[in-house]
Amino acid sequence: MIATLTSKGQLTVPKAIRDQLRLRPGDKLDFVVQVDGRIEVVPKRSAMTELKGMISPPRTGISLEGMEDAIAEGAIAQICSENDAVPVHTLDRKASKSALFRLVL
Numbered sequence: 001m002i003a004t005l006t007s008k009g010q011l012t013v014p015k016a017i018r019d020q021l022r023l024r025p026g027d028k029l030d031f032v033v034q035v036d037g038r039i040e041v042v043p044k045r046s047a048m049t050e051l052k053g054m055i056s057p058p059r060t061g062i063s064l065e066g067m068e069d070a071i072a073e074g075a076i077a078q079i080c081s082e083n084d085a086v087p088v089h090t091l092d093r094k095a096s097k098s099a100l101f102r103l104v105l
Contacts, residue, residue, distance in 0.1 A: 001014045013023065021043050023029075032040040062070075 001017060003011045003014060005011055013029075017023075023043060028044040030042045030044050032042060034040060
C-alpha cells in the first residue's frame with residue numbers, strides 16, 4: 001500500500017491498515033528503524049486503552065447493605081447445613097448484629 005507525504009510532513013494511513021491495527025483518531029504510532037534500514041510502524045497504546053470494552057458493565061447494581069445481607073444469609077445457610085439445624089430467624093437488620101439468628105438443634 002502507498003501513502004503520500006504532505007508538505008507538512010503528514011501521512012494518511014490507508015484505511016485497510018487503520019482497520020487491521022484498530023487505529024482511531026488520536027492514536028499514536030511508533031516508527032522503529034530496523035538495522036537493515038526497514039521501518040516498522042507500531043501502534044502505541046496504553047494498557048487501559050487495550051482493555052477498554054473487554055468486560056461488559058454489570059447488569060444490575062447491588063448496595064453494600066445488599067452484599068452484607070447475602071453474605072450473612074449464606075453463612076447462616078452453611079452453618080445450618082453443617083449442624084443439621086433449622087434457622088428460626090432470617091437476617092433482620094433491626095436486630096443487633098450479635099443476635100442475627102438462632103439455631104434449633
